[in-house]
Amino acid sequence: MTEPLPQGAVIGILGGGQLGRMLSVAASRLGFKTCIYEPGGDCPASHVSNYHFQKPYEDEDALRQFAEAVDVITYEFENIPTSALDVLDGLKPIRPGREALRVSQDRLTEKDFLTNLGLKTAPYADIPDAASLKAALDTIGAPAILKTRRFGYDGKGQARIMQTSDADAALSDMSGAPAILEGFVDFSHEVSVIGARGVDGQVACFDPGENVHQGGILRTTTLPANLSAAQRTDAVLLTGQILNALDYVGVMGVELFVTPQGLIVNEIAPRVHNSGHWTQQGCSVDQFEQHIRAVAGWPLGDGSRYADVVMENLIGDDMDRVPELAQDPNVSVHLYGKAEVKAGRKMGHVNRVVRRD
Amino acid sequence: MTEPLPQGAVIGILGGGQLGRMLSVAASRLGFKTCIYEPGGDCPASHVSNYHFQKPYEDEDALRQFAEAVDVITYEFENIPTSALDVLDGLKPIRPGREALRVSQDRLTEKDFLTNLGLKTAPYADIPDAASLKAALDTIGAPAILKTRRFGYDGKGQARIMQTSDADAALSDMSGAPAILEGFVDFSHEVSVIGARGVDGQVACFDPGENVHQGGILRTTTLPANLSAAQRTDAVLLTGQILNALDYVGVMGVELFVTPQGLIVNEIAPRVHNSGHWTQQGCSVDQFEQHIRAVAGWPLGDGSRYADVVMENLIGDDMDRVPELAQDPNVSVHLYGKAEVKAGRKMGHVNRVVRRD
Numbered sequence: 001m002t003e004p005l006p007q008g009a010v011i012g013i014l015g016g017g018q019l020g021r022m023l024s025v026a027a028s029r030l031g032f033k034t035c036i037y038e039p040g041g042d043c044p045a046s047h048v049s050n051y052h053f054q055k056p057y058e059d060e061d062a063l064r065q066f067a068e069a070v071d072v073i074t075y076e077f078e079n080i081p082t083s084a085l086d087v088l089d090g091l092k093p094i095r096p097g098r099e100a101l102r103v104s105q106d107r108l109t110e111k112d113f114l115t116n117l118g119l120k121t122a123p124y125a126d127i128p129d130a131a132s133l134k135a136a137l138d139t140i141g142a143p144a145i146l147k148t149r150r151f152g153y154d155g156k157g158q159a160r161i162m163q164t165s166d167a168d169a170a171l172s173d174m175s176g177a178p179a180i181l182e183g184f185v186d187f188s189h190e191v192s193v194i195g196a197r198g199v200d201g202q203v204a205c206f207d208p209g210e211n212v213h214q215g216g217i218l219r220t221t222t223l224p225a226n227l228s229a230a231q232r233t234d235a236v237l238l239t240g241q242i243l244n245a246l247d248y249v250g251v252m253g254v255e256l257f258v259t260p261q262g263l264i265v266n267e268i269a270p271r272v273h274n275s276g277h278w279t280q281q282g283c284s285v286d287q288f289e290q291h292i293r294a295v296a297g298w299p300l301g302d303g304s305r306y307a308d309v310v311m312e313n314l315i316g317d318d319m320d321r322v323p324e325l326a327q328d329p330n331v332s333v334h335l336y337g338k339a340e341v342k343a344g345r346k347m348g349h350v351n352r353v354v355r356r357d
Numbered sequence: 358m359t360e361p362l363p364q365g366a367v368i369g370i371l372g373g374g375q376l377g378r379m380l381s382v383a384a385s386r387l388g389f390k391t392c393i394y395e396p397g398g399d400c401p402a403s404h405v406s407n408y409h410f411q412k413p414y415e416d417e418d419a420l421r422q423f424a425e426a427v428d429v430i431t432y433e434f435e436n437i438p439t440s441a442l443d444v445l446d447g448l449k450p451i452r453p454g455r456e457a458l459r460v461s462q463d464r465l466t467e468k469d470f471l472t473n474l475g476l477k478t479a480p481y482a483d484i485p486d487a488a489s490l491k492a493a494l495d496t497i498g499a500p501a502i503l504k505t506r507r508f509g510y511d512g513k514g515q516a517r518i519m520q521t522s523d524a525d526a527a528l529s530d531m532s533g534a535p536a537i538l539e540g541f542v543d544f545s546h547e548v549s550v551i552g553a554r555g556v557d558g559q560v561a562c563f564d565p566g567e568n569v570h571q572g573g574i575l576r577t578t579t580l581p582a583n584l585s586a587a588q589r590t591d592a593v594l595l596t597g598q599i600l601n602a603l604d605y606v607g608v609m610g611v612e613l614f615v616t617p618q619g620l621i622v623n624e625i626a627p628r629v630h631n632s633g634h635w636t637q638q639g640c641s642v643d644q645f646e647q648h649i650r651a652v653a654g655w656p657l658g659d660g661s662r663y664a665d666v667v668m669e670n671l672i673g674d675d676m677d678r679v680p681e682l683a684q685d686p687n688v689s690v691h692l693y694g695k696a697e698v699k700a701g702r703k704m705g706h707v708n709r710v711v712r713r714d
Binding site for chain 2: 024025029031032034284298301327330331333334335338353
């Protein structure tokens with residue numbers, strides 16, 4: 001399929017969280033329907049989609065019916081079981097493609113991919129066993145961080161090694177899962193670039209934002225980021241390099257550490273990204289519409305930034321602040337319709353616009 | 358109910374067209390679910406809502422189930438059968454309230470209401486029969502326009518009387534429906550104000566836009582409108598007067614003719630309005646979110662305008678221009694997902710933003 005999807009076409013989305021929700025809304029704006037595949041019921045994306053396959057990822061029949069019901073398949077999270085992808089593959093286009101998923105599903109593969117592109121990453125080593133962890137700590141040194149190679153997000157599946165004597169405890173935290181050791185990077189701050197690449201190879205990047213995390217969860221993204229013009233250019237160019245190397249179609253989030261020695265790639269996410277939510281109030285075409293445009297074979301939209309924005313996640317009890325936030329004329333509220341407030345759960349976000357005079 | 362609706366509450370919307378669609382999207386942004394009541398299948402609003410009662414307005418059981426399923430009832434069109442409203446009344450709050458519907462469903466009642474408020478309208482007369490039409494034409498003169506009192510929209514149910522000899526043909530066009538004769542107003546242009554009133558009586562108005570119609574259908578709305586500061590103030594004040602007189606809750610569209618003798622009210626619509634679509638790109642809180650905020654008992658949002666905008670409707674074959682429009686960096690595309698393109702059918706709209714330097 002190289003023709004743009006017509007009005008009324010159905011975009012299949014694997015995953016039914018808030019990212020799928022905002023993708024569905026963007027798809028509706030362009031006249032598309034959406035079909036969500038998500039095992040959980042009453043999920044945020046299902047509230048604003050045409051169809052919801054509430055089925056496990058192991059249900060091959062349901063996956064085939066899903067593929068039958070849609071015109072293109074995309075996803076809101078990268079940890080889709082390979083077996084599910086194997087069923088879907090060839091039935092309908094999967095965008096972004098499987099190579100992007102293969103690379104980003106495994107921290108070791110991802111680091112190797114980035115290194116082979118000539119990009120800088122944190123020092124890292126494959127940790128198949130206890131012996132390799134000791135050897136790697138000799139080279140990389142402590143403090144360092146041990147992470148499962150697969151299925152980590154929001155700080156989960158990670159253990160810090162402050163001194164070499166922490167090694168055994170950290171390894172046992174991995175519960176036998178394949179792991180990777182990453183050295184600490186002495187960075188001043190983290191930024192991210194939300195990049196997009198169309199079916200035709202066109203690349204567009206949003207302005208880099210500056211991220212602040214708390215407890216492993218993104219807290220705020222501030223635009224503009226504190227970057228020199230040269231760093232800004234570097235950030236955008238390396239994002240384009242990654243997108244092209246993967247023959248990527250869609251939106252990608254690229255997290256970067258800013259150091260005196262240059263930009264270091266922390267990780268890539270083959271999907272719309274929490275640090276790109278500011279685009280809803282800062283750009284004509286936000287990251288969600290940009291992603292839908294790309295996977296639907298439309299031309300990419302204009303992502304140039306017209307306002308300064310601070311995006312703040314509403315996590316757990318932050319929801320108590322909504323009545324007050326709703327009265328602030330500079331704040332746009334975005335809630336995800338999650339039934340239950342839990343500590344550490346992303347319930348919504350706000351974009352605070354700083355008007356330029 | 359005076360407490361704001363909580364997360365996960367369900368907003369019931371009568372009518373499933375593009376206005377219901379964009380209301381649903383706005384409701385999702387605030388964490389609400391929506392339930393559409395619309396006899397037609399595959400309607401634009403159902404694509405982005407949780408539930409769709411695909412039932413006729415005469416189905417009293419279905420109406421009761423609908424009321425049971427929702428926390429508040431609103432609507433996207435004013436011509437809801439009175440019998441359906443009678444069933445729903447008292448089961449759940451209807452916002453805007455029935456008085457607004459009673460007044461706006463009948464052109465004669467509406468003109469009387471406006472006149473009693475001290476506002477100017479076109480000269481008008483009740484036309485129960487042929488004799489009254491002749492008498493009214495003696496007073497009002499030709500050209501004039503004969504309209505059905507109820508169920509008119511987009512120029513339907515109207516007949517022009519260019520000279521008194523057209524009277525019989527015009528009256529027969531009404532097919533016996535109660536009618537009203539309206540004199541022509543010598544106006545330079547039409548503007549509209551999108552006003553909002555909260556449960557607490559708070560009133561907020563968007564900046565007036567200037568409307569251009571073609572063949573009885575809105576073609577463009579341009580911001581800012583060509584108005585003096587005094588006219589702008591008048592337009593906003595009279596909108597507030599109408600909202601307060603109706604003890605209104607929600608968004609209302611007020612169409613005004615601009616004449617050398619002042620502003621003349623053309624008509625009022627107790628709902629979000631096509632001439633308010635520009636707010637999606639010109640304001641932090643657009644008319645759809647403003648309406649949802651009001652009916653959900655939230656504080657009204659900030660509707661101050663931060664950009665100049667030209668909204669253009671995409672009607673029928675205008676859809677052929679979408680590929681080109683999608684590439685214009687100043688254009689935001691909004692499509693309604695209607696399966697079939699028909700002449701005169703509103704298929705979508707674009708907002709062209711004129712950046713302020």
